[in-house]
Amino acid sequence: MPFAEHPTSETHPDAGRFTAFRRARTPRAGRTLARWAGGLGLLVLLCGFLPWTQNIRSTGKLTTLRPQDRPQTVPSTIGGRIKTWRVQEGQLVQKGDTLAEIVEIKDKYFDPELLARTREQLEAKIAGLRENTAKTAALGNQQDALRLALQASLAKARNKVRQADLKVRSDRAELVAARADFAIAQRQLERQELLYKQGLKSLTELEQRRLKFQESTAKLQAVQNKLGASRQDSVSARIELQSLDAEYADKIAKSESDRRSATGYQFDTEGQIAKMRNELANLSIRAGYYFITAPQTGYVVRALKEGQGEIVKEGEDLVTLMPANPRLAAELYVKPMDIPLLRVGRRVRLQFDGWPALVFTGWPGSSFGTFGGIVQVIDNIDSNGQYRILVTHEPGTEPWPAPLRVGSGVYGWALLDDVPVWYELWRQINGFPPNYVGAEPAYAGGKDSKDGKKAKSADYGNEE
Incomplete structure (x- = not known):
């Protein structure tokens, strides 16, 4: 059944007389709501095509980039x-x-003059080494003198041997003469006895000849004894010549033994001196501690x-x-799923504890109270299931607040690619990770690939 048309003053001339007719109106809320709903829908649809910056969110604390600043x-x-x-x-x-001063508690270091006494011991050892070095040199000179004396004694002994040989030759010649004289005396005696028997010579002449023979015999015996003594002297000279080498070899060996003992003592003293110098240096350094x-x-x-x-x-x-004056860095921790999307040089927005901020993660340009940073370090191993990154101040952006202290909390989000809002909503609903940009340099300022082109995202947006 069709709805009855609302009576008006035109259709019903008497309608103005009734209050109900004057207050009755056609409802317009539905039309207004429909218009607003359509406008909002159109606005949401248009906003779906606005650019949205993908990001990786993480929390952490402030630290320093250099280890010596921590x-x-x-x-x-x-x-x-x-x-x-x-x-x-x-x-x-x-x-x-100086922060504090401490004193010794070990008894071996109680002596306040320990350094001076150790230095005196070292000087005494050095003086002993100097004297021992002189002794070694003197023993060397003694060996040289013994070798010279050996040569002189050998020359003297050789001369003595030659003299003995000459004397043996002389005595041998004298023996030959004595034997010849003995033989002549013997023949003369025999002839004298024969003549005496024949009565041609007197007894006195025979006795004279016999005396002459006895003298020749005695002379021969004396010459033989003399030759024997000369031969003994020659043998003794040769024995003495041979004994000189052994005698001087013993003296030289003893001197060499003394010299080597002195040299060994010298080396031992040098080792003790080096040890004492080391101890003195250690004591000097210890005094500074x-x-x-x-x-x-x-x-x-x-x-x-x-x-x-x-x-x-x-x-x-x-x-x-x-x-003082450390170079601050934000220490953030990123999930293993997101770490392949980061590289050194990526831009990061930071929010520090104690500084109010109005954050739009997808629109970093519209955020208020955030500060810029760049990824400086990415760890190669995980820490408790997450990877640590260090973010430093981005040059050319607003400086970080001066009152910041190491250990303060920080919230950050790394900026990735720009995609439409509808795509980001679709990715979040499906639980997909942000867009991955492959073949990127591993450090800031790295070179591109061989063809000179940077890799692009497989979906929306290029590398920022």
């Missing part, structure tokens, strides 16, 4: 007892400033040992020091 503990190099503190917590110290100094300029954060007179062990930490 908080460090200052240990005691040697064991000792704290004598006095020279600083207080929160104080700014320069490199080389009584003062615990700041390794670099920074702030004293906390004293790990309190009071005076407390014992510290070797290598035990005394003070925590925060270096």
Whole structure:
């Protein structure tokens, strides 16, 4: 059944007289709602084609890029007892400033004149080495003198042997003459006896001849004895010549033994001197460790040992020091699924704890209170199931706040490719990862591939 037309003053002239007719209107809310719904739908459809920057979100904390800029503990190099503190917590110290002073607790280092006494021992050893070196040189000269004396004695003994030989020859010739004289005396005696028997010679002449014969015999015997003695002298001279080598060899060997003993003592002394020098150097260096100094300029954060007179062990930490003016970096942790999408040089937006921000992750240009950064380091191994990246300040952007401190919380998102909003919604609904850009350089400033072209995304947008 068709709806009845609403009566109006034109169709019903008497309708104006009734209040109900005057207040009755045709409803327009449905049409207005339809118009608004259509407009919003069209706006959402148009917004679906707006560019959206894909990103990887992560959280972390502030650290430093260089290891020497991170908080460090200052240990005691040697064991000792704290004598006095020279600083207080929160104080700014320069490199080389004394933080604390310690004293010895080992009895071998109690002597306050230990360095001077060790130096005196070293000088005494050096003097002993110098004298031993002179002794070695003197023994060498003694060996040279013995060798010269051996040559002179050998020459003298050879001359003596030659003289003995000449004397033997002379005595041998004299023996020949004595034998000839003996033979003549013997023949003369025989003829004299024969003439005496014949009565031609007197007894006196015979007795004279017999006396002459006895003299020849005695002379022959004396010459023979003399030749024998000369031969003995010749043998003795040769024996003496042969004994000279053994005698002087013994003297030279003894001198060589003394020289080698002195040389061995010299080497041993040199080793002791080197050891004492090492000990003296160690003591000198150890004396410098009584003062615990700041390794670099920074702030004293906390004293790990309190009071005076407390014992510290070797290598035990005394003070925590925060270096001044560190180069800050954001330490963020990324899921293993997202780490292939990052590379050194990727831009990152950061939000620091304590600084209010209005963040639109997909529209970084519209965000407020965020700061720019670039990926500087990407770890090659995971840390508790996530990969660590270090982000530093991006040149040319707003500087990071000066009051930032190491350890503050930070929230960051790495900027990837630009895609339409509808594609990002579709990816999020399906749980797909962001677009992967392959064949990218592994470090900032890296070269492109051989054909000179950078790889592009397989879906929407190129590398940013």
